[in-house]
Amino acid sequence: MGEFVLNPQLEADTHLVSELESCSLRLLDDARWPWLVLVPRIAGIEEWHDLSKGQRIMIDDEVARVACALKTMTGCEKINIATIGNMVRQLHIHVIARNQEDANWPGPVWSYGEREPYEQDDADSFITAFKRNF
């Protein structure tokens, strides 16, 4: 398998929030939605069901903690959680805060319209606020 290396597209599209025990927690660089991505630091894994049970439990604990904190922080209407990977195959899990007024509600966020990158200050503020709730 070799060593884990973060996919260059995931790296380019995100800001690092924190290195958790199992995952690199990252903010997707799209200010239209509060959107976090967890990337398990495991080389060569594309499908959720190819993880061991122990890996799934550890990663899902981080997913649930992130989802709970993001809901608390944003007071959003609904959390969306997904692992899709049709474009970038390295396993990654999306955790997104959705609201009735947001872009494409109640449709999905993926492949919708044009990304709106954060100003660096806004990304930093988001990350600081998230960490207060995490």
Added chain:
Amino acid sequence: MGEFVLNPQLEADTHLVSELESCSLRLLDDARWPWLVLVPRIAGIEEWHDLSKGQRIMIDDEVARVACALKTMTGCEKINIATIGNMVRQLHIHVIARNQEDANWPGPVWSYGEREPYEQDDADSFITAFKRNF
């Protein structure tokens, strides 16, 4: 909380595949993609992170088993797993087999185009074939 009752919209949009230990496993009535839905039989739950850790482990075991069997059965390019719930709030988890030639690849399946209901025989055949792999 009261007793668990399957959401009427989920019931109307799906065919029962099997009652698993934690979830009702159902085939979404849209022949464009091989698309299964797991509905945990727990009353009043909308968010994944509101489940207990024990509930998450049991449900995720069923999700991973379903995903593995669906990949084996279809030989698909990529499995998509998601809990969204922007329209139907009762917690449910999508497991979908995706291929490069399918509708809206590599975009998401949700809110795309018009649903194409199965002929009853085709739904029955899908369910029979799935169970052989499950």
